[in-house]
Structure formats: structure tokens, C-alpha cells
Amino acid sequence: MDLALSLDRAAATPLYQQLAEALRCAVLQKRLKPSQQLPPSRVLAQSLAISRVTVTQSYDQLVSEGYLETRQGAGTFVCAQLPETYLQTTAIASETSPSTALTQLSRFGTSLQAAQPLQGPEPECRISFRYGNPAMELFPLNLWRRLLNRHCQSSSSLLNYGADAAGYLPLRAAIADYLGRSRAVQCSPEQVIIVNGSQQALELIARLTLDAGDWVAVEDPGYLGARYCFAGQGAHLQPVPVDAAGIDVDKLRQYHHPFKLLYITPSHQFPTGVTLSLARRLALLDWAQATGTLILEDDYDGEYRYGDCPIPALQGLDRHHRVIYVGTFSKILFPALRLGYLVVPPAWIPLVSRAKWLCDRHSPLLAQYALTDFLVEGHFERHIRRMRQRYDLRRQVLVRALEAEFGDRVTILGANAGIHLMAKFATSLPDALVIQRAAQVDVGMISAQGYCLGKPKGGEFIFGYSQLNEVQIEQGIQKLARVLLAES
């Protein structure tokens, strides 16, 4: 145990008294806890470069004062019970330390201080249709452990600071390969920048592009984590409506703000679940090129499509380096991993790498090594295939259950894809009341209203199905029907 204690050899007060005072103070401030063992006098003397006698003198004094006690054969300990007067001292000390008001904040700090809590609703019911977490119990954790172990060996240089802020190059190459094949993304390994999940990707691009007063176009309804980043930069958000074919590009053409950025989730729009049509994709790219707008494409769960063939990413259709592509491993491996990536135009590579260095130098390396093997050895695509079958089944069960219970009083929105869907109920109940009734039968629901910037429609709910098994999904919807249909 290290003990930070200040002694002043030049002072008039004898060293043993200084040491006793320092130890007393440590006990009172709870830096030394009741019943905690103190270092042997020999050890403390050595570490403070003072004589052992000095230490035993101080210990003796504090024992006599009731701060310390000696236990036969075991050593010196802080007393379990301290006299009340000492506790009073502590109380007074903490009163004289008023909490400083946050007077030194930047505009960013001030706006963040005033903002709502960032975390979305997380219903804690027995059957919660929360979204965003994959089915973790199906992740091959034993395999992951084996890959981690393979790299957690004596190869000490791997533990150094990474050579490149943009990430481990073999991982970037494996991602570029995978994206080229399965998402039609066109990029070199160098264009792939490893970040801590898609949130860091969004934040980096927001900071690199937006100043206070700049305009950003966002889907409405849309993903909150992205909006917070844009708002944090002081940007104006222009909500753009989303219909069954995705973001409304005709509407977009009518705004006359000079947009810096458009944020979009074209594969599986969050939260409506619709897929941007090919015609709109091409129109959107034309608009971006004509207006000089940068497109931030967030492909957070594009791997999961059931039945129809995957639509190539916007990035792959773009011929003018107008698209920055964001992907994550949170929905395929597990969110606690905190790894995602950006695919940036070649001219952006040095800039984004610098920004990443400034933020946290680089992402942790051990996980990057293991992930590289996971991709290169084919485990990644095998896992996606397995999960796709499972989620497809869960989605089918959810859709059938909703239709069986609610009939024509429910409409399933969006494409046959992703790990959540949105459903619209024909009900006169306000969303808050629906959620409250559902919670009474231990079913957790999330309204889509919180994701709207414009006028929310009501009756629309997000159903995540990746973390529930088939039985839970059926039971949840049955319970929901009982409480929602009883009324109307």
C-alpha cells in the first residue's frame, strides 16, 4: 500500500508529530478506512526515507488517541469505531467546501449542462421491446475469448501506443474487404478509420464540419444520438419527413438553407425501418453534388435483411466523394466492445486521423487484433448468417403475433430488415397511457414520439425483437392486446 503523506524536514515540528498529524488527517478524511491495516513500520519508514523509530512513535501516539489499534501478531489497524468528536470534524470540513458553481463552461458545456439526459428510455419490464442490443447469448463468446488470448501473449510491442490513430491496418483492410463484398462500399483500407462505436464516428464528423449556426438536414423521426452531436456544435437542425420510400428528397430540394451536412440511415431508417429506394438514392446524390452537401450515411444494422437482396450503400453509388459511411460492430458482436468505423473520402484520411488522435489517440488494440481474426477467419460472416436466420424468425413471430392480436388495428411499417420494427396502432389512447398500461402487465414499450422533431403522430411504437425469444415475443404481444383492446 502506498500512502501519500507530506513531511517537511526543514520544519520545527518533529517528524514523528508531522507523521502522526498526516495519518490522523488521512483517517478523518476516510482515505484510510475503518479497520484498514497500516503498513508495517519498517515498510513505511523505508518508503518515507525516515527512521523506523519515528514511525513507531507516531503509531503509538495515534493508538493512544484512539485512531489506531494494534492487534497482537497482526499489525496496526485503523480503529473500527472513531470517537464522535472526530466525525464532527469531518462534517465541518466538508461543509466548508462548497460545491463550486460551473462558472468556467464553454458554450458547448453550457448547452450540454442545460440539455435533457441523453440516454433514451430503457423500460425495465420483464418483457421489454427495447431496441439496439443484439442477442448476446448467441454470440460465440468462447471463440472471442480464444482470439483475445491468442493476442494477449508476450508480444509486448503490441501493447504500446498504436502506430496509427486510424487503427490497426489489417483490421481496416478486413473491413474494407467485407464492406466491398457485402455492402458495395468502395474504399481502400486506408479510408477505413477505426473508432469507439458509431457514436464517436458521428461526433468526430459533427466537430469537423459544423460551426454554430450551420444547417444540418436530419430525418424526422430520426436517431437521437446523431442529433445531440449536431446540436452540441450549435448547428440548426432541419427535420426532413420520411415516407415509405425513405427521406423525402423533393422536400429537401425546397429548403433554401445552405446545408453543410445531411445525416441519413438509408438501409433501415431509424426508427421507421423503411429502406431508401434506389431512385431516391440517386436523386439524393445529385442533390448533394449540386448543393455541396456532405452526406453522413449511418448503416447501423444494414447486415440484417430478410428475404430480399441487400441494397448497395449510398457510398458505393456516389461518384463524387460526397458520402462518409459509418458502421458499427455493436449490433453484430456486442455493444460493450465499443468498436465501429468510418469510411471517409481519401482527402479526409489525414484530417479524421488527427481528430481521432486528439480525442483519444486510438482505439484499444487488443480488441482490434481479435476482431481482425474474427473477420479474416470467416467467423464474422458466419455469425451474421446465423443471427440473420434467428432474427428473421423472431421478426416473423412478432409480425404474426401483432397481426393475430390486433388485426386491422395495427400497421407494420418499414422493410423486412434490421433488429427492430415500428408499428402503428389505431388507438385513441395517448402514447404515455399505452406505455403505462403495458408496464402494468410488465411489458416495456417505447413510443416513437421522442424521436420526432416535427409534430409527432402518436400511436407509433418501436419494437426491438433481437433480445427476446419467440415465446417472450408472443406473450408480450398477447398481454399488450389485453390491456390495449380492453378499452376501445
Next chain:
Amino acid sequence: MDLALSLDRAAATPLYQQLAEALRCAVLQKRLKPSQQLPPSRVLAQSLAISRVTVTQSYDQLVSEGYLETRQGAGTFVCAQLPETYLQTTAIASETSPSTALTQLSRFGTSLQAAQPLQGPEPECRISFRYGNPAMELFPLNLWRRLLNRHCQSSSSLLNYGADAAGYLPLRAAIADYLGRSRAVQCSPEQVIIVNGSQQALELIARLTLDAGDWVAVEDPGYLGARYCFAGQGAHLQPVPVDAAGIDVDKLRQYHHPFKLLYITPSHQFPTGVTLSLARRLALLDWAQATGTLILEDDYDGEYRYGDCPIPALQGLDRHHRVIYVGTFSKILFPALRLGYLVVPPAWIPLVSRAKWLCDRHSPLLAQYALTDFLVEGHFERHIRRMRQRYDLRRQVLVRALEAEFGDRVTILGANAGIHLMAKFATSLPDALVIQRAAQVDVGMISAQGYCLGKPKGGEFIFGYSQLNEVQIEQGIQKLARVLLAES
């Protein structure tokens, strides 16, 4: 293997021709690599929801065109050699995609684009006195692997998004305990915010406190990673000279800027290695309270002191919540881990947690679980003790070698602490020439000039000794003496 290919069932072109065109395009764009195997026709047909005959027709067409080849009993592959005309097509295609100028940058992006590369000098010689990396070969990697394995089990909820952006609470409690004991830091577990290394800590506080035009006081010479963050916010940097007792507080009192922030490395000033005296610490805290300045205390290697007793952190002496304390595990465990922490005043906890959420939601969890055990089970302090002995020895060898070879032509600066020291040579050679001569005998040196904002003195060099063994240190200094003393 997933292949993203767009087919339009409504189009006039037959599906097999569309598929052939899409595959041809994928080969030309190198999304399908030479010699790569294609999916069996049955599998591709299924995933595209088209008939198998359509797939075999397209494959046949591409085989006849020389894009694909069939290998008996093995399947269909991309040809290893493509006709030259196709390669030409690729070259033309990439020419018509000009690299977009970075027209959409924010002020932050623009200044970062214009900045020097952030990475400091990293001499690649056989004996390099680089600084900042601990002796990784002495880290108990087997133990670390065991702790990782313990938590990489089927406990699937641990793989979810973390409950708290500020980090895993038991880890925060273990750090609060350790800091209280060994660094005299006074804090509750909640005041500890887990971040990705100290760089993220500095960046978060810079963003939360600084707007363009604000003033920050920094030590001169000082740590570049911190300055980049402040400059990135558009702040003005006021260099404050450092002498043998640390930052010059009298000088600080003479500036009339309204400082928002003071950045300081009081335990072991970077790069000079001096320790801020107790008198100056108290004067500094008074100044901060009187001027309303926030102190950012970076204790990057405070664990390593040899001989004399550790000096309590500024944070522990502060009675007015004016100090934010930053620590890192990079210098004790290993840098690739990317874990560090902030200790913030109670009023700052929600704000800093939000900022962390916005940046990357939270730090990776598996490493946080393992690190908690590493601390709680005593491995951490045992490892520090072991490393302290080793570094103490290496430092002694370095000091003796410098004195033996250079005699009164060298002055060792700074306290008996840390994992680097600064030495001043009496030489008329410019620093760049010293470095060049040293490199000729395969010895890597780092001049302190790059860390100065004011007029650099010349002849001062930083010697990291943690990554070199005793023999390397002696040899390195002997070689250095040969090339430096030959001249003068």
C-alpha cells in the same frame, strides 16, 4: 460471403444480364478480388431470391468474357489475370472521381487540417531514449489474460451497453480508494469518470470549458497533447515559465488575462521532471480561487517516485473544488489498453458524464471489469512496487552513465521520479545536429525544443529510460559521448 448486388425486377433487361453486369462491375472495382471464389449458384440464387438458372447463366456469360473461371470440382472463381482493357477501365473510372476539396469543414476542422502532425518524434534507432511507454515485457500479461477470461464468460448482460457513461462503478470505487491512499486525492467513487486514456480526459475538459478567444495558462516547456486540445478549441495559450520548483506562480500573478483554465503536471513536470513545491502548490490554489480559474492537474506518472516520499496531489490540498485531476493506466499497465480517468468536483459529474456519452457512450467494458479485479486484488500496487524498483535502477544507471561520460558538461534536471529525465548538455552544437550524430550511431534522442512555446534554450534533451535495459542505457550513453565529445 454476402454480395451486395442490385437487381431491378421491373426493368426490361433480363435478370441474368443485370446480374452479370453487377458481378462484372464488382470485379472491375476490385470488390471481388482476383482468384476469389464466388458463392455456389444455389446459395447466391437463394440470397438474391432469384432462380438458380439465372445465376448459372450469368456465371457462364462472365466465364466466356474472361472475368470468371470454373475450376473442376472447386467452383467458380474470379480470374487471376484480367484482360488489359478492363484494367484501363478502372484507371479511367478513378480519374473521373476527383478528390473533393474539404469545403465543408468547421473552424475546428480547418485549424486541424492546417496543423502540424500531432504525433511527437519517435526515433527508430536500435537504442532509442523515447519516453512514455512503460516496460511492457515486465507487465504480468498472463495474469491480465486470466482476468479477461474470467469476465469473458456467458454473462451476456455484461456485453450490453454500459449502464453509466461515467464507467463501471466498482472500478470507479477502486480508483477512488487507491487515489485516496496513495495520492491523497479526496473523492467519492462517483467523482471518478472512466475515459479512454488521459488524452480523452484533456479533450473533454477542453471542450467543456474553452471557447475561441479564451485564455489558458500552460507550463513552458509542456505537454503537447494538452496544448493541441486547447488550441483546437481556438483558445489562446499563455506559456508560463517552469523553474526548479515548478511553474512560476509569481509570474502567473502578473498576467492580466482572465484565465479559464490552468494546465499543470505538478508531480513530475513534463518534460523537465521537476516537482512543484508545497509552497507553490498552496500559492497556486490561492491564485486559482482568487481569479476563478479551473486547474487541470495531469498526474500522468505520479506513481513513480524513488527515494523521497510522494507529495499529495493538488486535488487533495484544494478546498474549493477548483481542481480537476487526470490519471492514466497507460504508464502502469500498457498504453494499448486506452484507459484513464478524471476526478471531477461533485457538481461536474452529470456534465462530464453527458459529454462522455456524446463522445463514445462509454469506454469498453471487458477491460474495465478486468482492471477492477487487478486493482481490488492488489495486483496493481504490487506491480507498481515492482516497477518502481526496476525504474529506480534504470534511472540510476542512466544518471551514472551520463555523469561518468559527460562529467560537468551535463546537468540532470528534475526530481528523482517518473519514467524519463531531462538533461542539459554544455555543447555548441544545435539540437538537430546532436540528434543527427546520435542517429548515426543508432541512438535515438528527443530534443526538448519541440515542447517550448517561448524561446527554446537548446542543448536540453528528454531521456526515457523505462523501455531500455541497464546494458542498453550504458551503451547508448557511451555511444552518445563518443559522437558529441569528439567535436568540442
